Amino acid sequence: xxxxxxxxxxxxxxxxxxxxxxxxxxxxxxxxxxxxxxxxxxxxxxxxxxxxxxxxxxxxxxxxxxxxxxxxxxxxxxxxxxxxxxxxxxxxxxxxxxxxxxxxxxxxxxxxxxxxxxxxxxxxxxxxxxxxxxxxxxxxxxxxxxxxxxxxxxxxxxxxxxxxxxxxxx
Ligand code: NI
Numbered sequence: 001x002x003x004x005x006x007x008x009x010x011x012x013x014x015x016x017x018x019x020x021x022x023x024x025x026x027x028x029x030x031x032x033x034x035x036x037x038x039x040x041x042x043x044x045x046x047x048x049x050x051x052x053x054x055x056x057x058x059x060x061x062x063x064x065x066x067x068x069x070x071x072x073x074x075x076x077x078x079x080x081x082x083x084x085x086x087x088x089x090x091x092x093x094x095x096x097x098x099x100x101x102x103x104x105x106x107x108x109x110x111x112x113x114x115x116x117x118x119x120x121x122x123x124x125x126x127x128x129x130x131x132x133x134x135x136x137x138x139x140x141x142x143x144x145x146x147x148x149x150x151x152x153x154x155x156x157x158x159x160x161x162x163x164x165x166x167x168x169x170x
Contacts, residue, residue, distance in 0.1 A: 001034045001035055001037075001038045002035050002038065003035070003038050003039050003042050004035050004036070004039045004053040004054075005053065005054075006039065006043065006048075006052050006053060006100045006101060007051075007052060007053070007054055007101060008101050008102070008103065009099075009101050009102045009150055009152070011101075013051055013054060013056060014051060014052070014101060014145070014148065014150060015148040015150075016051070016056060016148050017146070017147055017148055018049075018050065018051050018056045018057050018058045018059075018145075018146040018147075019056055019057055019058065020057070020058050020082045021057050021058055021059060021081045021082055021120075024081070024120060024122060024123060024124030025122065025123045025124055029059075029122050030122060032050065032055060032059070033059070033061065033079055033122050035053070036048050036050065036053065036059075036061050037061060039053060040061060040100075043100050045100050046062060046063070046064065046075070046138055047060060047061065047062030047063075047138050047141060047142040048060065048061050048062070048100065048142070049142050049143075049145030049146060051145050051146065052100060052101050052145060058081060058082045058083065058146050059079070059080070059081050060079075060080050060083065060142035060143060060145065060146065061077070061078065061079050061080070061142075062075065062077075062078055062080070062138045062139065062142050063075040063076050063077035063078050063138070064077060074135070075134060075135045075138055078121075078127070079121045079122050080117070080119045080120075080121070080127060080139070080142075080143075081119050081120045081121065081122065082119050082120055083117055083118065083119035083139075083143050083146070084117065084118050084119065085115050085116070085117045085139065085140065085143055086115060086116045086117075086118075087112040087114070087115050088112075088114040088115055088116055088130060089112065089113055089114045090112075091112070091113045091114075092110040092111060092112055092113060093110065093111065093113050094108050094109065094110050095108070095109060095111065095134070095137055096108055096109075097109045097137070097141055097151045098151075098164065099141070099150065099151055101150065102150065102151070102152060104163055104164055104165070105152075105161065105162065105163060105164060106161075106162065106163075106164045106167055106168070107151055107152055107155045107160060107161040107162075108155060108156075108157070108160035108161070109137075109141075109151050109154045109155055110154065110156060111136065111137045111140045111141075112136060112140065113132055113133070113136065114130065114131070114132040114136060115130075115131060115132075115136045115139065115140065116128070116129065116130050116131075117129055117131070117139050117143070
């Protein structure tokens with residue numbers, strides 16, 4: 001396993017569409033997943049998309065090991081490949097987001113409250129879940145990375161975008 005460098009906003013790969021994974025359960029894919037897990041944990045992230053470590057493929061990881069984050073909202077640790085998202089409601093809600101590619105910043109982002117997401121794990125096993133709340137937000141954030149979308153581009157009112165230590169200082 002290895003901790004990879006996370007590329008930051010401004011890098012052109014973060015604005016590109018990622019390519020689908022065509023082969024599952026390969027040593028290369030397993031190594032990439034392990035590296036992503038180690039990289040995400042080293043930064044205490046809630047999610048990481050392959051393009052953030054300069055791999056332009058449709059692979060994201062997210063969620064928490066509950067031993068590590070006992071107070072975190074319930075988002076099971078998930079490896080999600082070639083995902084599709086379908087909103088289950090038109091309703092959106094605003095929530096604060098951050099991103100390891102936009103370090104130190106937070107922004108208020110509208111996301112669908114309930115979604116269905118489908119995809120595969122690293123073994124090619126299908127995933128099909130209806131989720132809401134923070135789980136739905138994390139999936140929408142991570143999957144946005146696969147279409148070249150970063151959360152600051154989704155902020156409706158840029159007054160609600162700033163440095164984390166200043167925004168939440170009180
Ligand atoms: Ni992100």
